[in-house]
Amino acid sequence: MIELIGVSKTFNGRTAVDAIDLTIPKGSICVLVGTSGCGKSTTLRMINRLLPHDAGIIRIDGQEIRSFNEQKLRQQIGYAIQSTGLFPHWTVERNIGLVPRLLRWPKQKIQDRVEELMTLLDLDPAIYARQYPRQLSGGQAQRVGVARALAGNPETLLMDEPFGALDPITRDNLQNELLRIQAQVKKTIVFVTHDIDEALKLASQIVVMDQGRIVQVDHPEQLLRHPANAYVENLFGSQDRGLKLASLFPVRSLFETDTPIQANGLKAPGSGPEDCIEATDSLRLALSKMLWAGASEMPVVDANGQVLGQLTLEQILRANGK
Amino acid sequence: MKLPSHWSASGWLVVLIMATLGMQYLERFFRWVAPGQRQVIYQRDDFLSLMLNHASLVGLASIVAITIGVGTGILVTRAWGRDFLPTVSLIASVGQTFPPVAVLALCVPLLGFGAGPVILSLILYGLLPIVRNTLAGIGDVEPAVIESARGMGMSGTQILWQVEIPLAFNVILAGIRTSVTINIATAAIGSTIGARTLGDPVIAGLINNNIAYTLQGAILIGLLAVTVDRLFEVVQSVSTRR
Ligand SMILES: Nc1ncnc2c1ncn2[C@@H]1O[C@H](COP(=O)(O)OP(=O)(O)O)[C@@H](O)[C@H]1O
Ligand SMILES: [Mg+2]
Numbered sequence: 001m002i003e004l005i006g007v008s009k010t011f012n013g014r015t016a017v018d019a020i021d022l023t024i025p026k027g028s029i030c031v032l033v034g035t036s037g038c039g040k041s042t043t044l045r046m047i048n049r050l051l052p053h054d055a056g057i058i059r060i061d062g063q064e065i066r067s068f069n070e071q072k073l074r075q076q077i078g079y080a081i082q083s084t085g086l087f088p089h090w091t092v093e094r095n096i097g098l099v100p101r102l103l104r105w106p107k108q109k110i111q112d113r114v115e116e117l118m119t120l121l122d123l124d125p126a127i128y129a130r131q132y133p134r135q136l137s138g139g140q141a142q143r144v145g146v147a148r149a150l151a152g153n154p155e156t157l158l159m160d161e162p163f164g165a166l167d168p169i170t171r172d173n174l175q176n177e178l179l180r181i182q183a184q185v186k187k188t189i190v191f192v193t194h195d196i197d198e199a200l201k202l203a204s205q206i207v208v209m210d211q212g213r214i215v216q217v218d219h220p221e222q223l224l225r226h227p228a229n230a231y232v233e234n235l236f237g238s239q240d241r242g243l244k245l246a247s248l249f250p251v252r253s254l255f256e257t258d259t260p261i262q263a264n265g266l267k268a269p270g271s272g273p274e275d276c277i278e279a280t281d282s283l284r285l286a287l288s289k290m291l292w293a294g295a296s297e298m299p300v301v302d303a304n305g306q307v308l309g310q311l312t313l314e315q316i317l318r319a320n321g322k
Numbered sequence: 323m324k325l326p327s328h329w330s331a332s333g334w335l336v337v338l339i340m341a342t343l344g345m346q347y348l349e350r351f352f353r354w355v356a357p358g359q360r361q362v363i364y365q366r367d368d369f370l371s372l373m374l375n376h377a378s379l380v381g382l383a384s385i386v387a388i389t390i391g392v393g394t395g396i397l398v399t400r401a402w403g404r405d406f407l408p409t410v411s412l413i414a415s416v417g418q419t420f421p422p423v424a425v426l427a428l429c430v431p432l433l434g435f436g437a438g439p440v441i442l443s444l445i446l447y448g449l450l451p452i453v454r455n456t457l458a459g460i461g462d463v464e465p466a467v468i469e470s471a472r473g474m475g476m477s478g479t480q481i482l483w484q485v486e487i488p489l490a491f492n493v494i495l496a497g498i499r500t501s502v503t504i505n506i507a508t509a510a511i512g513s514t515i516g517a518r519t520l521g522d523p524v525i526a527g528l529i530n531n532n533i534a535y536t537l538q539g540a541i542l543i544g545l546l547a548v549t550v551d552r553l554f555e556v557v558q559s560v561s562t563r564r
Contacts, residue, residue: 048473
């Protein structure tokens with residue numbers, strides 16, 4: 001758990017972060033959003049003391065961060081940034097093994113850890129371990145950056161727009177992998193982004209900042225339904241909020257609450273990815289598929305292609321509207 | 323295809339040694355160059371001792387210049403030394419517009435004649451490219467790399483030795499190379515203020531109007547400069563390959 005109490009930061013008389021209070025529960029993904037220059041990165045960098053805070057208290061698991069040795073503190077906190085900051089003169093494996101080496105783990109344990117992380121992040125050690133950062137694509141470099149941040153097995157992970165420089169497809173892949181990894185490792189993640197869709201997709205808790213202040217802290221759905229003011233409403237797209245909301249829920253969630261699924265064991269006739277909806281699709285995707293097909297209802301299938309039932313436009317409207 | 327750099331360096335080294343030890347075997351050539359001279363091989367000193375003296379002057383000055391130059395470059399790029407960065411950077415670039423002769427000339431009234439003032443001016447002049455390149459090399463390290471190094475929990479010393487110096491190494495080395503090569507030539511001028519160097523035959527030739535002496539000095543100075551330069555190339559190519 002991370003707690004910020006009345007935390008402020010001033011640069012040459014200009015307030016960048018203004019007395020913010022924030023509690024980030026253990027194992028959650030807290031996403032900081034807001035316009036450029038609103039103090040997101042500054043907030044993040046105060047947590048690992050890359051910047052000293054001028055006022056207030058920051059605690060990690062109840063301990064004041066100032067009570068730790070600065071280097072020791074950072075070795076316990078993963079840190080990943082947009083430009084990766086990989087060491088260009090070190091191989092991928094040496095980059096990933098940095099923090100374990102600082103922590104003086106035995107050699108074999110470091111090597112095992114590096115391999116484990118490369119596999120977790122879908123980088124084949126046999127191919128990439130000995131490569132240098134310049135030989136990697138943007139997406140691969142960022143995977144290495146995330147692996148390096150996770151290497152020392154930190155409880156806390158700070159990520160500053162880590163996927164901001166990637167193309168949409170790579171970004172989407174890495175977001176999915178972050179969620180997959182998080183389901184396994186359950187870190188406390190503080191994630192900065194200015195991409196609202198990314199925030200909605202990843203966050204268990206979204207913190208909206210404006211001019212160094214926290215404007216609203218809420219779950220994605222609450223933020224969309226009840227924005228605290230016009231700034232939040234604007235940030236989250238006042239026009240397409242409906243679609244953003246629909247993207248939060250998987251189709252499966254309707255079937256759990258609505259009609260019980262009757263698995264009739266039939267494979268949907270002649271089904272391609274376009275003529276049926278997968279249970280893991282979001283309502284937004286389901287809606288898009290129905291619009292495309294001009295159909296007001298479509299079959300929903302599970303991962304094995306088993307038909308779970310019919311999804312109607314009516315159901316989507318009801319789910320999104322409530 | 324280019325010869326591997328260590329071949330070319332050893333080739334030059336062999337030529338340098340042969341020229342230093344066997345200048346007298348070229349007597350017929352020098353008689354042809356300077357007809358009418360009674361003596362055409364410089365005799366006042368043997369070339370080997372001039373070469374060794376010249377090289378030690380430059381070597382000593384360079385070791386001091388590297389220590390002070392790289393040291394200064396590192397100090398003013400630390401958080402607590404940054405206040406001095408603009409001044410040092412300015413001196414390093416303006417200083418290089420001074421011709422080396424002027425530096426030597428300025429040293430004489432302050433320190434008198436002999437090897438001492440020559441070494442001092444070689445140090446001063448040799449410092450400049452080293453400081454400048456150390457600043458450039460460390461300054462070129464991507465801020466994101468330093469940011470993440472700090473973020474991972476490396477100490478300042480660890481960042482310096484494991485990140486900044488390795489990444490700046492080639493640029494610093496290039497500065498050292500320039501410094502040493504320039505000083506090999508500059509040291510020759512030291513003969514005019516009483517240091518024993520390969521400049522001696524050059525000056526003697528100019529005074530006695532014996533072009534053979536001048537040529538012998540110039541050849542050895544040139545060979546020394548080229549050989550040292552090739553040796554640096556070997557080191558650079560090895561460190562780049564890593
Ligand atoms: N090291 C610094 N020195 C001076 N001003 C800074 C520094 N870092 C950030 N700022 C200022 O603080 C404000 C917040 O910056 P930042 O936290 O980076 O914003 P964000 O990450 O939300 O875009 C900006 O006005 C920025 O110019
Ligand atoms: Mg930022």
